[in-house]
Amino acid sequence: MQEAELLSEEKVFKDPVHRYVHVREKLIWDLINAREFQRLRRIKQLGTSFLTFHGGEHSRFNHSLGVYEIMRRILETFEGRAQLSRRDKLLCLCAALLHDVGHGPFSHSFEKVFRFNHEDWTRQILIGDTEINRVLRTVDDQFPQDVSEVIAKTYENKLIVSLISSQIDADRMDYLLRDAYYTGVNYGNFDIERILRVMRPHEDGVVIKLSGMHAVEDYIMSRYQMYWQVYFHPVTRSAEVVLRKIFLRAKHLHQQDYAFSMEPKHFLPFFREQISLSDYLALDETVVFFYLHQWREEDDEILSDLCKRFLDRNLFKYVELDPRKFLQVEELRKLFADAGIDPMYYLEVDSTSDLPYDFYRPGEEQERIPIMLLMPSGQLLELSRKSEIVESISGKRRFDYKLYFPMDAVMALPDHLSGPIRERLGVMQDV
């Protein structure tokens, strides 16, 4: 390993969540200035949530700096307590900073339609021919690969991996606080200062001193609330459904040799599923918005209508769905088609679920690495065995199913067509 340089003086970023993000390492400074990292300024952290919570416009750039700052503070806490070399610490900081670098625009919608994982792109950005790779290689030739493995959870040092990916890690702590701050909700708040003070290194991962148990309980409940109140908000999900349908329609039109008024050259590699790293990096949310504006003027009525809905926030409405009645959805699909509303683009079941905390099931899949409490005796105890609050929600997955459709289009139909649809949807005229 080369001797990593320090900056001549510390740089700071003003940050509304952590007050300041401190940068002392030249390596970190150079990574922040790499073009692939700057691209994250143009990718929103919460995707379509800004259509529900107008403050939720913050970017993955903000979040990535925040995760880095939390990691920097954890390493301060671990000073003298953990056997971490200077290279290990740089590895932790770089993995924290770069863990989301492979995200694309509106990842959740985009990845579903174009069938790829942003994790694969993260790896390619770290080990491919990029500015980030060149900066990482100033540490040593193996370093980019090691950063990639920490993020992919295949690195051999479990403590380092657990700081980035576990049920209480730097990533989650930052996004809960940050998303709560920007969306303006209260439920994401928890006492991070306390948690950082009671984190301790252990060979199999980070553990929490017993005295910090209540702060961790608060963190887990915050997470539970944020998922159901913010991340799974039905309007946000509606916007995601509309966006998915836009991408799907554009892809289908391309497959049908439709003549777009302007060639969607940024999208062509995605339509063809032959995407190079430079194609991937060229697409950010500013580019996607450019095409949404172009496509709203297209002759294709479906593509144009969907883009108008997204840009003007005239989203789909929804009804709660009992998924056991799947045959009724099939009937509705037929009624929509008979009424001239293409169900492929205008009727969608969206399901979501969350498991707020899970304990360890030895030997079986679906387990998560549990949060362990460090007892005064020095022994470790799994959190839900000590905390009644956490025990009450452990291992309990909650599901939610909704059926999305354009209410205005249904209501505009003649009665003989809209009546049967409304009857099956269980919606009245004045909804």
Added chain:
Amino acid sequence: MFRGHAKILRLVEVLGEVTGRKKLHKMVYIAKKMHLEFDDRFEFHMYGPYSEELSVRVDELCGLGLLDEQKESKGAIEVYRYTVNEAGRDFLRHHNVDLGGGERLFKRLNEENSRFLELVSTIFYFDYLPYDEMKTKVFTLKSKQRYTEEEIQRGLHFIEELRQIHIQ
């Protein structure tokens, strides 16, 4: 609607029963690596490639009353056994799911135990690495399983056998 769910249901129906969540995850991951179409995304976890999306799908299928889950204690560990019930078979009658050549592949995979499938899926996961680096990954990340070099060789031969099944 629920096409991904129907595929998993059909997989279990074809096999009669699947013993172990681990086994189910590894079979679907290996099938994906053999270019069968499954949407579930995988990442590396404690027992190798694991899909949170597949876990959710299976939980949903159980919650919807289409798949039966039985928990069995085997010494210190618990194993989950899955079978398709009558409601599940009815569901499949409304969803035309054909696994095609995948049926033979899954039947062959089901003949192996989950420990071996864990090894095979881990080999697949690191298939972008040269042999020696892949082997090091297996030995370090799967140290508790104590795989031997002979088992890795058997895993590689097994992958070749699977490719023949899938091509035929």
